[in-house]
Amino acid sequence: MGRGKIPIRRIENSTNRQVTFCKRRNGLLKKTRELSILCDAEVGVIVFSSTGKLYEYSNTSMETIIERFNKQNNNHHRLMDATSAIKGEAASLRQQLQHLQENHRQLMGEELSGLGINQLKHLENQLQMSLNNVRNKKDHIFSDEIKELQQKGSLIRRQNEELHKKIDLIHNENAELKKVIEARHKEEERAALKPPCAIKNRYDTLDPNSLQQRQSQPQPSEPSAEVMIMGYSLKLKM
Secondary structure, eight states: OOOOOOOOSOOOSHHHHHHHHHHHHHHHHHHHHHHHHHHOOOOEEEEEOTTOOEEEEESSOHHHHHHHHHHHHHHHHHHHHHHHHHHHHHHHHHHHHHHHHHHHHHHTTOSOTTOOHHHHHHHHHHHHHHHHHHHHHHHHHHHHHHHHHHHHHHHHHHHHHHHHHHHHHHHHHHHHHHHHHHHHHHHHHHHHHSOOOOOOSTTSOOOHHHHHHHHHSOOOSSOEEEEEETTEEEEEEO
16 A cells, blocks of 8 residues: 555644654755755755754855845845835826716716715816816906907008008109109100201202392303312302
């Protein structure tokens, strides 16, 4: 028959308990040593017997292992504390969100069946305050827009005035230019109506009246000689 399974509970007999302790302690230390060699692990084991006797094993310095353990344990505790704090903050934020959602639904007129008179009055006051804030904000926006439009209107009026001044200046310049043109036309007309001056030389056109007068004058009987000098005719008596 095979060996039966030993129940895991406190051994009442002190002798049997001590024998079992020695056997299992030696097996534990053996397994610990094998673990450190096979897996290149840093291992430390501390065992106190029921009589208070200390048994320990470490493949390196026990103080180094304990210091490392304390450091890791502190880091673990800090991490756990931070995790707990984050969880607590998340739970608080979740509650605040739920409360805000509930208030929002109540402000929208929903889920009012469980509210009493005082709560309904409080809700009414909140709605009135919200409405006043909305109206004040709307009036402020309208006032700003009106001021902006007034500034734009003043700017447009100034620009229109400047344009009117420029137009008047152009009209005046056009009127002056028209006067100058009319004056020139009048001068040209007067110059066209004025008779031309006749110059008695052989290059100018002879006036028919003067030619007839010359023909009607008696010719001298004395012989004469006609000499041309610089385009003018001179008659010399012989």
